[in-house]
Amino acid sequence: MAEKILFYTHPMSRGRIIRWMLEEVGVPYQAEIMQFGTTMKDPEYKAVNPMGKVPAIVHGKTVVTECAAICAYLADAFQEANLAPPIKERGDYYRWMFFAAGPLEAAVTNKTLGVEVASDRERMVGYGNYTEVMSTLERAIASHEFVGGYRFSAADVYVGSQIGWGLQFGTIEKRQAFVDYYGRLSERPAYKRATEIDDALVREIKAAG
Template identity: 85%
Template sequence: MAEKILFYTHPMSRGRIVRWMLEEVGTPYQAEIMQFGTTMKDPEYRAVNPMGKVPAIVHGKTVVTECAAICAYLADTFPEANLAPPVKERGDYYRWMFFAAGPLEASVTNRTLGVDIPTERQRMVGYGNYAEVIATLERAVGNNDYIGGYRFSAADVYVGSQIAWGLQFGTIEKRQAFVDYVARLSQRPAYRRATEIDDALVREMKAAS
């Protein structure tokens, strides 16, 4: 597809995940910086994402929201970037992408908000409990260089971002497997480019405020 991607984001949001993914893909994109509580809630943007949140992308006539979905879409749309394994080898790729979007994010959010799930109610919750989620994730990133095994993929962009933020803000326990995994990912040129762009935008916003 030749269309340039329109990328709605804010440098202090989950949009950082998608910028990293876009830099990995290497396709041209135009970033539109949205503001919390104002332009994100405008009717014009709600026509793109009714939730009034970022990130979102528009690619031709295709609109995609939700970070995991955007990462998966970009990996499939630009196969030359080699960010998704062959279909027959995608078991771990899908598993961990959606594990991070579901159990990991839900358990970390609830723990951060002080939501304690009673033991007798844990079977009603998709993730069970935080301790099991973290232990499962630790084994996954500790057994291989990448979340899906031997090769880097879009799942690493998404899962790695979740872990990196959790370590930074203290919402995920600082275990050596997590530290080592994030260190490997942060050496990627695309990660560094994306981080430099968003960090520069944050500095500009702070200087202007």
């Protein structure tokens, strides 16, 4: 898998998740900083991601969008980084990564937007209700050091990013299990490198703007 990774991102976007994942993988990549409403909507970029959003990666001839999918792809493409458990041990790995991509993100988004789901309609939405999602997530991360079990994985990059943002912006309840889990992850060298890169880019954008 020696092809160059082209990484489309913006430092104030979900691209920060993939920056962290790429730093964990530890292979060279080329970052292309896209701009909201302009370069993200150009026909050239929409050929990569028709949604006109970041992040996206191009790895050789393979194009991957959506953060959870990119994390899972990179873990499989670069197995030497040991960011995915063996196939027979991937139940929790897949379960919680896609729980975060589905029920967790939907519940948090609806709460942020003030969307209330009537109790008799909860079975019609994938997450049921916000409180159940928070309690389910808490149980998942309180039972092990890492969400997929006994070792750090790409699932922690994705789930940890969701929790970190939620704690920062107040969209996820400040339960001690969430604070402790995110605290462990944010001490990782790859997380710190990725954060430093994106924070520096944010400062550049603000200074220019």
